[in-house]
Amino acid sequence: MRLPFVALLALSLAACGDLELASLDASVPTDAVTPRAVDATPFDAGPPPADLEGFVDWQMRAGGIRGLAAAITTREGTALTMLRGEASEGVPVAEDTLFVLASISKTFTGILVVQLVEDGLLDLDAPLDEYLPYAVRNPAFPDVPVTARMLLTHTSGLRDQLTVLGMASTAGTDPDVALSDFSRDYVGVPDHWDARPGAQYQYCNAGFAVLGALVEAITEQDFRARSDARLLDPLGLDGSGWFLADVDVSMIATPYSWSERRGFTALQHGGYAFYPAASMRASIVHMARYARAVSRGLELDGVRVLREALATEMRRVPFPEIAGDRSLAWEIETIRGRAYMHHSGATNGGATLLYVGDDGVSIIVLTNSDAYIRSRFGLREGADALREIVLRLDSEADALVRE
Template sequence: MIDDPSAALTASIHATASRRSFLAGALSAVALAPPALARAPAAENLDRFLADQRRSGGMAGLAVGLARSGKVLLSRTCGHADIAMRRPVTADSMFHLASVTKTITATGIMMLAEEGRLDIDAPINRYLDFAVVSPATPGQDITARHLLMHMSGISDATYYAVDFRTHGDDSPLALGDFLRGYLVPGGTHYSATGSYSGAPPGRAYDYSNVGYGLLGYIGTRVAGVDFRTYLQRRLFSPLGIDHLSWTLADVPAGLRVTPYEIDAQRLVPVAPVGFPDWPAGMLRASISGLMPFVAASANRGRTGSHRMLAEPSMDEMLHMQKPPGLSAWLTGQGLGWMESEGEGAPRINHWGGDPGVFTAVYLDPATTTGIAILTNGSATASSKAAIKAIARKLFTLGNALS
C-alpha cells in the first residue's frame, strides 16, 4: 500500500480524506537491552539522529524499536504525544497502528490454522453465517488465503467512496453489520461493482481493507469468542504484551497519542478516528507492547522461550509472491506481510496511515532483525524520507549490536 510503498499510502489517506512549524519536543530514551548495548556509540548517536529526523519529517513525536534473534534490543522515543499538554512520548504511549494491524490479524488467522480449526484454502462461506459471493464470478470460492494476500476480488471502491469513519470516537457500527451491509445483496452499502472488483478470486491483486475486516469476523466465528479476546489469550498474553487497545475508549488518557497533520508548516491536531473494520486497522499499541510481536515475527516465530507460531507457519506468512496486478511499489505479497525495495534489496514490511498517523514495521528474517517505527504525523514526502532513513539507521545499528 505504499511510493515504494509510499505513493499508494498517500493516495489512500487522501482518498479517505478523508480516512484513513516543526516543533522541537522532549527527547527520552528507554533501553530494553543490557547496559553494554545501550552505551554503544551507535546507540548513543541514535537519540540525536531521531530528533533530527522527527523535525525534518514534521512529526510531533515518534517511537522506534529494534529486535534481533527474538530479543528486543532497545527502544527510543522522542517528541510529544500531545504538544498542547507538553506530554512527551514514552515507551508506553499508545499509537494508532493503522494498517500495521493487518499483520496481527493475519497472525491470529494462522494460529487458528495451526490449531486445525481453520483451513485457509477452504471456502470462507464454510465459516460464515452469511454468504460472500462475487456477482461477476458466482461459481468461484473465496478462501482465507485469498483474503490474506489481497486477492479475494473484494473491492474497497465503495469503502473509499463512503466515509465510514467516526471522528473522535469508536464506530457504533458492529463489524458483522458493516460486512453484511457491504458484501451481501440488499445491504445498505452493497454494490455489485463497488463491493467486488469483478476479478475471480486468486487471479488479481487488489488491496482490501474490507477483506481484512472479513478475516477478523471469520476469526470470531472459528474461535467461538470475539477475535480480539482470542488474540489476547493466544497471542498477546503469552508474549507479555500490554499497552494495547482495539478501541479509543479503552486507551488510558495518560497514554493517548494525539494525531497531527501539517498545515502551512504547522502541526495541527486532528481528531482520532474509529471505523467498523477494526481488524484492518484499529489497533493502538505502544512501542514496548508491539516489539515482542515484531521480535518473534522476525525470528521465525520465536522470542525468548516462547513460540508464537511454528516455523513453517511463520515461513509461509513471509513467503513473498508476485500475483498478477501486484502494485508497482511492491516486490512481493505474503500472508499479511508485504515486500518492497529497500536499500538495494527488497525488505519485508507493512506500513500504516490515517490522518495524523504514519507507522511502519520492517523484518529481515535472514538476520532475524525486526524494526518498528510509530509516529503521530501524517504521511508526507518528508515523513516518508524520515521513516526510510530511520529504518536504514536501525538496520545498521542492529548489525553493530549483534
C-alpha cells in the same frame, strides 16, 4: 461524528515500501536514548547533524513529525530504543506511549486467522461460504470461490469503497457498527467487488474486516477477546488493544496533521468498524516484543502462539505472478541479499514502519504523524524523512549488532 473523507483515504493505501535496508547481524548490546522534545525554534534547512539524536530530530523537523518512538531488536532482545518529540502538547514520547499502528494491525489479524488452521478449524483455500452465514462472492463471478488466502494477500477481488469506509468510521469513539454486520453488508454490495477472485492484486482494508468476522464466526468468540487470549496476552503485550475502551486513552499519542503554513494540528482518535485492518494501538515496548516473536517464528519467552511450520507458511508468497511479494498479511522484500517481512501503516495522524529481517534483526518506527497521507498528495517531506530515519537506524544496527 464522522471523520473527514480525506482522513479515510490513507486507510485504503499500502504504506511505502521503497526503503533500502542493509544486511544486519545479531549480537545484542542494549542502549536507550533519553527522550527529548523536538526544538520549537524555526527550522534550519542546513545539513542534518551527524549524531543519531540530532539527525533524527532534524528529520522530524524537516518532515513535520511531532513524536517518534523507534527500536532496533534482535531475536534475543532490544539493542536500541529511541524516544523523540512529543506524544501530545508538552508531553514527551515515553516507552509506554501508545501509537495507532494503522495497517501493521493487519499482521496481527493474519496471525489470528492462521491460528484457526492450526486449530483444525479453517482451510485457507476453502470457500468462505463454508464458514460464514452469508455468501462471499463477486456477483460478476458467482462460481469462483473467495478464500481466506486471497483476502490475506489482497487478491480476492474485493475493493475499498472509501465513502463506505468513512460512514463506518467514528471520531473520538469506538465503532458503533458490529464487525459481523459491517462484513456481511460490505460483501453484499456488487459495487464493492472488482476483479475475478485470484486474478489481480488490489489492496483492500475491508477484506481484513471480513477476516475478523471469519474469526468470530468460526470461534463464536468476539474478535477482541480472541486477540487477547491467543495473541496479545501470551506475547506479554499488556496494555495494547484494538479499541479505545481496551487501552488507557491517556497514554495514546495525540494524532497530528502538519502543514508548513499552520504547523501541527491535533486530530481526534478514530474508530473503524473494519478495525482488524487498522486500529491496533501499541507502544514501542510492545512492538519490540512483537517483532522479536515474529523473528523467532512466533515464539517468545517459551510461549508459542503459532506452530513454527505455519509461521513459516506466513512468509511464503502464494501468488507471485499477480501479487508480487505479498505473503499472508505481510510483504516480503529482499534487500542486498537479505529477505525480511515488512509492513507499514498510514492513517489519520499515524505513520508506522516494521521490518523483521531473516537474520532476526528488526527495525520499528512509530509516529503520531500524517506523513504518508501527505505523501499521497505529493507532499513528500514526511515520507522522505521517515525513509532517512529508517536508513540511519539500519546503519546504527550495523554498528550495534554486527560488530
